[in-house]
Amino acid sequence: MTVHNIRHADSRHGDASDGAVGGRLSRVDGPAKITGAAKYAFEQQLDGLAHAVMVEATIAAGTVRAIDTRAAETTPGVLLVLTPDTIMEIKGASDWLGNPPTQKTYSPLARTVTYSGQHIAAVVAETFEQAVAAAALIEVSYDETPAIVDLSDPKAGDGIPIDAMTKEWGDAEAAFAAAPVRICAAYNTQREYQAAMEPHGLIARWQGEELTIWEPSQWLDGMARTYAEWFGVPFENVRLVSPYIGGGFGSKALALAHSAVAAASAKMLGRPVKLVLTRPQNFTSYGGRAATRQTVTIGAGRDGKIQSIVHRGVNETAVDGMWVEPLASVTSIMYATPNFSSKQNVVRVNTVVPGAKRAPGENPSAFGIECAIDELAHEVGIDPLEIRLRNYAEQDPEAKKAWSTRQLREAFASGAERFGWSKRSPKPRSMRDGHQLIGWGVAAGTYPVRRAYGEAIVRILADGSVEVESSSIDMGQGTYTILAQTAAETVGVAADDVVVKLGDSRYARAGVAGGSRLAGVMTGAVYKAATSALDQLVGLAISDPRSPFHALQANTLVVANGRLRSPRGDGPDVSIAELLASVGRDRIEAAGDTMPANSTAEDRYKNYTTIATSIPHTEGNYSRHSWCAHFIEVRVDEDFGTVRVSRVVSALDSGRLYNPKLAESQWKGGIIMGIGQALLEEGIVDRRHGRIVNNNLADYLVPTNADIPDIEVISVGIPDLHSSVLGGKGVGELAIVGVAPAIANAVFHATGKRVRDLPITLEKLI
Amino acid sequence: MTSQTTIHLTINGRDHSLNVEPRVTLLDALRDRLDLTGTKKGCDHGQCGACTVHVDGERVLACLTLAAQVEGREITTIEGLAGADGTLDAVQAAFLEQDAFQCGYCTPGQIMSAVACIREGHANSDDEIREYMAGNLCRCGAYPNIVAAVRQAALEVVS
Numbered sequence: 028m029t030v031h032n033i034r035h036a037d038s039r040h041g042d043a044s045d046g047a048v049g050g051r052l053s054r055v056d057g058p059a060k061i062t063g064a065a066k067y068a069f070e071q072q073l074d075g076l077a078h079a080v081m082v083e084a085t086i087a088a089g090t091v092r093a094i095d096t097r098a099a100e101t102t103p104g105v106l107l108v109l110t111p112d113t114i115m116e117i118k119g120a121s122d123w124l125g126n127p128p129t130q131k132t133y134s135p136l137a138r139t140v141t142y143s144g145q146h147i148a149a150v151v152a153e154t155f156e157q158a159v160a161a162a163a164l165i166e167v168s169y170d171e172t173p174a175i176v177d178l179s180d181p182k183a184g185d186g187i188p189i190d191a192m193t194k195e196w197g198d199a200e201a202a203f204a205a206a207p208v209r210i211c212a213a214y215n216t217q218r219e220y221q222a223a224m225e226p227h228g229l230i231a232r233w234q235g236e237e238l239t240i241w242e243p244s245q246w247l248d249g250m251a252r253t254y255a256e257w258f259g260v261p262f263e264n265v266r267l268v269s270p271y272i273g274g275g276f277g278s279k280a281l282a283l284a285h286s287a288v289a290a291a292s293a294k295m296l297g298r299p300v301k302l303v304l305t306r307p308q309n310f311t312s313y314g315g316r317a318a319t320r321q322t323v324t325i326g327a328g329r330d331g332k333i334q335s336i337v338h339r340g341v342n343e344t345a346v347d348g349m350w351v352e353p354l355a356s357v358t359s360i361m362y363a364t365p366n367f368s369s370k371q372n373v374v375r376v377n378t379v380v381p382g383a384k385r386a387p388g389e390n391p392s393a394f395g396i397e398c399a400i401d402e403l404a405h406e407v408g409i410d411p412l413e414i415r416l417r418n419y420a421e422q423d424p425e426a427k428k429a430w431s432t433r434q435l436r437e438a439f440a441s442g443a444e445r446f447g448w449s450k451r452s453p454k455p456r457s458m459r460d461g462h463q464l465i466g467w468g469v470a471a472g473t474y475p476v477r478r479a480y481g482e483a484i485v486r487i488l489a490d491g492s493v494e495v496e497s498s499s500i501d502m503g504q505g506t507y508t509i510l511a512q513t514a515a516e517t518v519g520v521a522a523d524d525v526v527v528k529l530g531d532s533r534y535a536r537a538g539v540a541g542g543s544r545l546a547g548v549m550t551g552a553v554y555k556a557a558t559s560a561l562d563q564l565v566g567l568a569i570s571d572p573r574s575p576f577h578a579l580q581a582n583t584l585v586v587a588n589g590r591l592r593s594p595r596g597d598g599p600d601v602s603i604a605e606l607l608a609s610v611g612r613d614r615i616e617a618a619g620d621t622m623p624a625n626s627t628a629e630d631r632y633k634n635y636t637t638i639a640t641s642i643p644h645t646e647g648n649y650s651r652h653s654w655c656a657h658f659i660e661v662r663v664d665e666d667f668g669t670v671r672v673s674r675v676v677s678a679l680d681s682g683r684l685y686n687p688k689l690a691e692s693q694w695k696g697g698i699i700m701g702i703g704q705a706l707l708e709e710g711i712v713d714r715r716h717g718r719i720v721n722n723n724l725a726d727y728l729v730p731t732n733a734d735i736p737d738i739e740v741i742s743v744g745i746p747d748l749h750s751s752v753l754g755g756k757g758v759g760e761l762a763i764v765g766v767a768p769a770i771a772n773a774v775f776h777a778t779g780k781r782v783r784d785l786p787i788t789l790e791k792l793i
Numbered sequence: 794m795t796s797q798t799t800i801h802l803t804i805n806g807r808d809h810s811l812n813v814e815p816r817v818t819l820l821d822a823l824r825d826r827l828d829l830t831g832t833k834k835g836c837d838h839g840q841c842g843a844c845t846v847h848v849d850g851e852r853v854l855a856c857l858t859l860a861a862q863v864e865g866r867e868i869t870t871i872e873g874l875a876g877a878d879g880t881l882d883a884v885q886a887a888f889l890e891q892d893a894f895q896c897g898y899c900t901p902g903q904i905m906s907a908v909a910c911i912r913e914g915h916a917n918s919d920d921e922i923r924e925y926m927a928g929n930l931c932r933c934g935a936y937p938n939i940v941a942a943v944r945q946a947a948l949e950v951v952s
Binding site: 053054056057058059060061062063064065066067070072154155156221222223224225226271272273274275276303305306502503504505688689691692693695696697698699700723724725729730731732733734735737738 | 814816817821824825828829830831832833834835836837838840841843870871872874875881885888889890892894895896897898899900901904919922923924926927928929930931932933934935936937938939940
C-alpha cells in the first residue's frame with residue numbers, strides 16, 4: 028500500500044493559485060492513473076491467493092432442488108465448492124440505518140430463488156481459469172414457480188402504498204378540477220444500471236480473527252461494520268482498503284452477498300481469496316435504478332401559472348427487499364403551487380433489490396415534472412423557459428422555508444444566452460437541416476444538500492510537508508485533490524507539499540461517499556483539523572524558548588508558502604521545517620471533527636457506520652439544494668427516427684466550487700449519463716424467464732465517445748455557507764437531473780411527438 | 794486443459810517467461826501473473842476497451858488474446874508508455890492537463906487506444922477522434938475531455 032501515498036508533485040500545473048481552494052489544480056492522483064501505477068483494491072498481489080467464482084440461478088422464482096458439485100469438486104485445482112449447505116454460518120447484520128438484523132443468520136447463497144442471477148453456489152480454485160471451468164460443471168435442478176418479471180406484468184398489481192412518501196398541501200384535487208387548463212400524462216423511466224467500468228469484487232484475507240478486505244468501496248466504515256457483524260468480530264478487527272475506485276455511481280456503498288462469500292471462503296480455506304464478479308453478474312448481484320411510473324397532473328391558469336399538481340408514482344422493488352425511489356422529490360419543490368398532492372406505491376417483482384444510481388429519486392422525479400411543464404407550456408402557448416420563470420418558487424414550496432441559495436434564475440439566463448434560446452422557433456417541426464429535424468429543449472434539475480459530520484487528521488511533518496488522513500474515498504470526484512487544496516490553503520503551504528491518504532479504514536473515520544455529500548463534509552473536517560494544526564505550529568513558534576520567534580513577542584505569525592514570518596514583516600523568516608527543527612519536534616498532529624460537542628464514542632460509531640445521523644437539508648431556517656438548467660439540441664432523422672444530441676449548454680449552481688476543473692468534469696459526466704438514460708440505456712427482461720437479456724456492455728448501451736457532442740457547462744453558483752463550511756453544495760449527482768426531460772422536450776420540439784417512455788428509441792418515433 | 798506450458802513474452806522491452814495453462818489470456822497473464830495491473834479488466838468480453846494494449850504497435854484487446862498467441866511479439870502496456878526516465882508520453886500528459894478521466898479505470902485503455910489512434914492517422918478532426926475512440930467506454934463520461942486530449946497530443950506528435 029504505497030502507491031496512493033506517493034507525493035503527486037508531477038501533477039503541478041498552471042500557476043500557484045491553482046493549489047488553493049477554488050483553483051484549477053490538475054488531479055493529484057492523475058500521474059498514478061495515467062501511468063498504470065494506481066493499484067485498485069483487488070489488484071493487490073498476495074501470496075497464496077485463491078480465486079473464487081460465483082454461480083448464479085438461471086430461474087427467476089422457485090427453489091433449488093439439488094446442486095450437483097461432484098464434477099466441479101474433482102476438477103484440477105479446485106479447493107472448495109460452496110453451496111447453501113456447505114458455506115459456514117454467517118450472522119445477520121444491521122442495515123445502513125443501523126437497524127438490527129431481522130434474521131439471526133444470513134445466507135449469501137440462496138435456497139429460495141427470488142430473481143434470476145441470484146447467487147446459489149461458488150467455486151474456489153488455485154487459479155481463476157480453474158475456478159471458471161469448474162463453476163461451469165455445477166449442475167443445478169430447480170422447482171420453478173411463476174415469476175413477476177416487471178412492472179407491466181399482469182401479476183404485478185398496484186403494489187404497497189408507502190405512506191412516508193405522501194406529500195400534501197392545499198386541496199389539489201379540487202383545485203385541479205376548477206383549473207381552466209388541465210394536463211395529465213404518464214411518464215415511465217426504465218430499469219437502468221450503474222455499469223461502472225471496474226466490476227465489483229474483492230480480496231479477503233483472515234489473519235486469526237483479523238479480517239482485511241481490499242474492495243472498491245464508497246463507504247469503508249459502513250462496509251467494515253457489516254463484515255464485523257457477519258463474522259462476529261469486533262469492528263476494529265476489520266480493515267477495509269480501497270485506495271482507488273473504478274467508478275461507483277451509487278453501487279459500491281454496501282457489502283454484498285458475493286462479498287460475504289469471498290470472506291467466508293477465505294476463512295474456511297485459511298487463505299486469501301479473490302472474487303471478481305463477471306460483467307453479466309454485475310447486472311444481477313446488486314440493483315441498478317428501479318423502473319418507475321409516474322402520473323403528473325397539472326391544473327393551471329391560461330397565463331400558465333400552476334394552481335395544482337397531483338402526482339402519483341410507482342417504483343419496482345424486490346420480492347425480498349425494499350427500495351423506495353422517492354419520485355416526488357423534485358415535483359414538490361421545483362415550482363410554486365398552492366395545492367399539491369403526491370402519493371407513491373412500490374411493486375414487488377422478481378429482481379435483485381434495486382439500489383442507488385446517480386441522483387436516486389431526483390432523476391426520475393425530474394423526468395415527470397420537467398416534461399409535464401413543457402406540455403403545459405405548449406398547451407397555453409408560452410415559451411418553455413418563460414413558463415418556468417412564471418412559476419419560479421421563491422421559497423421551498425414544501426418546507427415553506429427560504430432557499431439557502433438558489434441561482435436557478437441565473438442558470439436559466441446564462442444558459443439561454445450561451446445556447447441562443449431566443450432564436451428558437453416555437454412551433455414543433457419548424458427547425459430543420461435537410462433530412463434532420465432540429466429540436467431545442469430545456470429542463471431544470473436539482474439535488475438536495477445532504478450533510479453529515481466528518482473528521483480528519485492533519486499532520487505537519489519534519490520536512491515541512493503536510494499529510495491528510497481520512498478513510499473517505501476518491502472514485503473520480505477529486506477527493507485527493509480538493510483535500511490537498513484545502514489543507515494547503517489552510518496551513519499555508521503549496522498543494523504539492525500536501526500528501527492526502529484516503530481509502531483505508533485505519534485512517535480517521537468517514538461516512539458514506541454518496542448523495543454528493545463527501546466534498547462538503549470532508550473539506551469542512553480538513554479545514555478544522557488543518558486550522559488546529561496551524562494553531563499548534565504558530566503557538567510553538569511564539570512560545571517555545573528555542574524558537575527564533577520567541578524573542579519577537581508576537582501575538583500571531585503568518586504562514587505562507589511553507590514559511591513563517593511576523594505579520595509586521597520584522598524578525599526572522601524561516602521555513603516550517605526549520606522551525607520544527609529548532610524546537611525539536613518531528614511533527615505536529617491535529618485531529619478535527621465537525622461532530623457536535625460532547626459526542627460520545629457511540630455517537631461517532633453511529634455517525635460513520637450508518638446514515639442515521641445525516642442532517643436534513645431543511646434543518647433550521649433554510650432549504651438547501653443545488654440547481655441546474657440544461658439547454659439541449661437534438662437532431663432527429665425524419666425517415667429513420669434516430670435521435671442524436673448535437674449540442675448541450677448547462678448552467679449549474681453547486682455553490683462555491685472547490686476545484687472548477689474537476690467539478691466541470693463531474694457535471695459533464697452526469698450530463699453524459701443522462702444522455703444514455705434518455706436515448707440508449709434500458710435493462711431488457713426476457714418475459715419467459717425474468718432474465719436480463721442485455722447483461723453486458725455490448726447490449727446494455729452506455730454512451731460511447733461517438734454519441735457525445737461538445738458540452739458546455741457554466742458555473743452560476745455563489746458560496747453557500749448554510750450548506751457547508753467552505754460554501755460548496757453538491758456536484759456529482761446534480762448534473763444528470765433534468766437531462767432526460769430536456770432531451771424529451773427537444774425531441775417533441777423537433778418532431779411534434781411526445782415520448783413519455785424512456786429511452787427514446789427510434790421505434791417510438793416512426 | 795490443466796497442463797502448463799512455458800511461454801516467453803516481451804513486454805515493455807523486457808523478457809518474461811511464465812508457466813501457464815494455454816487457456817490463460819494475455820490480460821490475466823499481465824494482471825495475475827506479472828503484476829502489470831495497469832491494464833484493466835472491465836468486461837472480459839472485448840466490449841469495453843479497458844484492456845487495450847499494443848502488440849507490435851497496434852491496439853489489441855488483451856482479454857480476447859491468449860497469452861500464448863503473442864509469444865515473440867512486442868507487447869506494450871500502459872506501464873511501458875512513459876520514457877525510461879519517467880517522461881510522460883504526449884498522450885499521457887494531455888490526459889492529465891485536459892482532465893480526461895475521473896475514476897481512472899478505463900484510462901490506461903483510453904491512452905493506449907489514443908496513442909494508436911494518432912499513429913493510425915485517425916485524429917484529424919474531433920469527429921474522427923470520437924469515431925476511432927468509440928471502442929473505449931468511459932462511464933464517468935470524460936469523452937469531451939478525451940477528445941480534447943487526443944486533439945492536443947496529435948498536434949504535439951505531428952509538430
